[in-house]
Amino acid sequence: MKAQPKASHFVNGDWLEDTAGAPIEVIYPGTGEVIARLHAATPAVLEAAIAGAVAAQADWGRRRPIERARVLMKAVEIIRARGEELALLETLDTGKPIQETRVADWPSGADALEYFAGLAPTVTGETIPLGGDFAYTIREPLGVCAGIGAWNYPSQIACWKAAPALALGNAMVFKPSEVTPLGALKLAEILIEAGMPAGLFNVVQGRGAVGAALATDSRIAKVSLTGSVPTGAKVYAAAAAGMKHVTMELGGKSPLIVFDDADLDSAVGAAMLGNFYSSGQICSNGTRVFVQRSVKEAFLSRLAARTAKIVAGDPLAEDTQFGPLVSAAQHEKVLGYIERAKAEGARLVCGGSAGNEGPLFVQPTVFADVTDTMTLAREEVFGPVMAVLDFETEEEVIARANGTEFGLAAGVFTADLARGHRVIGQLAAGTCWINAYNLTPVEMPFGAVKASGLGRENSRAAVEHYTQVKAVYVGTGPVDSPY
Ligand code: NAD
Secondary structure (H helix, E strand, C coil): CCCCCCCCEEECCEEECCCCCCEEEEEECCCCEEEEEEECCCHHHHHHHHHHHHHHHHHHCCCCHHHHHHHHHHHHHHHHHCHHHHHHHHHHHHCCCHHHHHHCHHHHHHHHHHHHHHHHHHCCCCEEEECCEEEEEEEEECCEEEEECCCCCHHHHHHHHHHHHHHCCCEEEEECCCCCCHHHHHHHHHHHHCCCCCCCEEECCCCHHHHHHHHHCCCEEEEEEECCHHHHHHHHHHHHHCCCEEEEECCCCCEEEECCCCCHHHHHHHHHHHHHHHHHCCCCCCCEEEEEHHHHHHHHHHHHHHHHCCCECCCCCCCCCECCCCCHHHHHHHHHHHHHHHHCCCEEEECCCECCCCCCCECCEEEECCCCCCHHHHCCCCCCEEEEEEECCHHHHHHHHCCCCCCCEEEEECCCHHHHHHHHHHCCCCEEEECCCCCCCCCCCEECCHHHEECEECCCHHHHHHEEEEEEEECCCCCCCCC
């Protein structure tokens, strides 16, 4: 088999198998071929992973941050040196074109490890003068964190969670999506090779039940989930019962607003990136493209012309720009949304059917004349389906853009920067762009408002979510007591 790992799990610094766990078949979405066979974690595997993490964290959390940083920097070096091999595995696991996985997935993960390695030694507390007495604060690790991943950026998600967790002195038990379980195992192996003590980053496979077991275990201090809104609600509720910290990176239906003074070619390019990159399987995608009416037809004709030139095909081919969806279930779901958009009266501009490059392809699809009440404007499709809506005024588009339960991302294209800032200031979204879309450098906080989640990944903001403050009052004189 093309990508069979040595075992299903990586626990306490080594591969671990337990064939009693439910089978998980990994398919290469490019062809539908089975590339690995794994097993879900049994209670014994989970116990080994959590107990190992608890034991390893006690020492790791007390080490000098710069020592922890050195290990992460070594891992960065290994990831960059093995870029091609890792990109290939990511393409096999997800079906995303090798063009993308070479530049986006592991490279972004390596950036996160590098950033938090650099940041960790700078994380300090404060001293609070109290007129003779004083207090100080310490930022302590939380303990053992659970990471639960989605299937669209499996290795990036593993790195984005592991990097701040480990740099700041925590241990992690990570459960990848059952659809794309391979990349996280590589990360675990690389961290050991880089000198990380055993037990600090464990990977256990499984479906929702394994994630739920992590979210409810009393030894887990925090749950960081990347997934859909319904899963987020369940995991948040389970974590709340145990008073655990959470980071929730969930779904979206984000607005991308194009005003009539915008550089239209840039706006079209951004709308395509924000709907067709990774075959549209990106949480922050600008899937409601609001175009000001006076430029709507010009926007649509340039969009259709450029979309027609997208090169779809074998994800492993050098020139392929557009791959299949990740699974048969996702393929069926996306085609269902396309049929529904047609039935509800949206105007099909291009695409609109399954692609003929392989079993899981869907054509890059654009619908125009979409209205706010159509299903396509309300629900997350998570596929290459762009909804174009039109608007007249700034006030109107702000209200309509905010008329959703989601609040992950938003974008504005305009030549008038004052308007850009004014509009972004009124949009309910955690991650925003002006005259750009979907760029997520590690230096910038990434996260959501409303139903799309809470907490922030990347940047200094993540420190808040992987540490807790201990406050220490220091008395310097006799104790003043009425008794
Ligand atoms: P999903 O919600 O189906 O699954 C996400 C993960 O949660 C998987 O590992 C799954 O096994 C696990 N899970 C399922 N039920 C669980 C439970 N009850 N308890 C604990 N864990 C459970 O999502 P998906 O289909 O894998 O991914 C697509 C979704 O992820 C989309 O909605 C997308 O928008 C979202 N996403 C968000 C971000 C972000 O950063 N905001 C990034 C990528 C994807």
